[in-house]
Amino acid sequence: MKLIQTIQELRTELDALRKEGKTIGLVPTMGALHAGHASLVKRAVAENDVVVVSDFVNPTQFNDKNDLLKYPRTLDADCKLLEECGASFVFAPSVEEIYPEPDTRQFSYAPLDTVMEGKFRPGHFNGVCQIVSKLFLIVEPTRAYFGEKDFQQLAIIREMVRKYPFNLEIVGCPIVREADGLALSSRNARLSDEQRIQALQISKTLFASVEYAQTHTLAETKAFVESAISTAEGLRLEYFEIVDGNSLQTVCDWKDSSYIVGCITVFCGEVRLIDNIKYKE
Numbered sequence: 476m477k478l479i480q481t482i483q484e485l486r487t488e489l490d491a492l493r494k495e496g497k498t499i500g501l502v503p504t505m506g507a508l509h510a511g512h513a514s515l516v517k518r519a520v521a522e523n524d525v526v527v528v529s530d531f532v533n534p535t536q537f538n539d540k541n542d543l544l545k546y547p548r549t550l551d552a553d554c555k556l557l558e559e560c561g562a563s564f565v566f567a568p569s570v571e572e573i574y575p576e577p578d579t580r581q582f583s584y585a586p587l588d589t590v591m592e593g594k595f596r597p598g599h600f601n602g603v604c605q606i607v608s609k610l611f612l613i614v615e616p617t618r619a620y621f622g623e624k625d626f627q628q629l630a631i632i633r634e635m636v637r638k639y640p641f642n643l644e645i646v647g648c649p650i651v652r653e654a655d656g657l658a659l660s661s662r663n664a665r666l667s668d669e670q671r672i673q674a675l676q677i678s679k680t681l682f683a684s685v686e687y688a689q690t691h692t693l694a695e696t697k698a699f700v701e702s703a704i705s706t707a708e709g710l711r712l713e714y715f716e717i718v719d720g721n722s723l724q725t726v727c728d729w730k731d732s733s734y735i736v737g738c739i740t741v742f743c744g745e746v747r748l749i750d751n752i753k754y755k756e
């Protein structure tokens with residue numbers, strides 16, 4: 476496995492491999508890697524000849540400066556994990572390498588990017604599209620891998636690929652959870668022991684709501700989740716929406732769609748955590 480920091484060097488390596496007919500898998504990450512990332516990388520290794528993992532905390536997608544400053548950075552440990560997973564290249568560029576000048580491109584995929592995360596993190600998805608489109612142009616992957624934990628991000632990237640258009644396959648990968656249910660997230664590293672216990676109520680509530688939904692209306696299920704999180708110690712609900720899994724628009728009745736997902740964002744202290752659950756698929 477090779478650690479690469481410049482676009483030029485990565486392009487040279489990949490051009491040679493592409494000429495030999497090799498397929499290239501790309502796994503974009505912001506580092507501080509965990510078993511959720513490892514599942515994406517292992518899948519990419521199984522499905523491609525060469526795998527590039529980008530490890531770059533992208534400043535343009537952070538609307539909150541404090542969140543950017545406190546984002547965990549663990550490149551040495553990341554490289555160890557990626558070597559074990561069988562990655563070929565770790566691409567860890569500097570901010571100047573990716574943004575030698577401000578990126579003024581505007582990406583707009585309304586209504587996909589105006590709801591939920593789009594509403595609470597203004598500019599976030601524009602920044603995500605800026606970096607992901609740059610990575611697609613630099614790496615020219617055969618396939619790119621994204622986690623369903625960032626459910627809205629995955630839908631927006633699929634739309635960007637369709638509209639741009641990029642010639643690659645987007646592969647969505649299931650959420651990896653801790654044994655007790657908490658969705659793995661790099662931001663979990665910022666939770667204290669007490670907060671780690673409090674955060675468990677998020678996945679517990681989502682799982683309980685699937686059971687509850689069997690015998691209750693959609694509105695009752697939404698209220699069930701909102702009430703459980705709002706009364707849980709140490710948690711502050713930002714939003715919980717039950718949406719169509721493709722359009723991301725809210726649905727009012729279980730009969731309204733054959734693909735229904737509940738998306739939640741909760742603050743545990745200062746740490747912002749997201750999760751989601753499928754009610755119908």
Ligand SMILES: Nc1ncnc2c1ncn2[C@@H]1O[C@H](COP(=O)(O)OP(=O)(O)OP(=O)(O)O)[C@@H](O)[C@H]1O
Binds near residue numbers: 506620621
């Ligand atoms: N628990 C998980 N299961 C599956 N995929 C995941 C999981 N956590 C992250 N991913 C995916 O890994 C990729 C990189 O995510 P990122 O580096 O932001 O990590 P993260 O754990 O989501 O961090 P954050 O704390 O920013 O939410 C994304 O496609 C994301 O959806």
Ligand SMILES: CC(C)(CO)[C@@H](O)C(=O)[O-]
Binds near residue numbers: 504
């Ligand atoms: C896709 C991504 C790596 C872009 O910075 C990031 O949004 C993430 O980690 O989900």
Ligand code: BAL
Binds near residue numbers: 505536537625
């Ligand atoms: N996993 C999404 C990246 C972010 O929160 O900015």
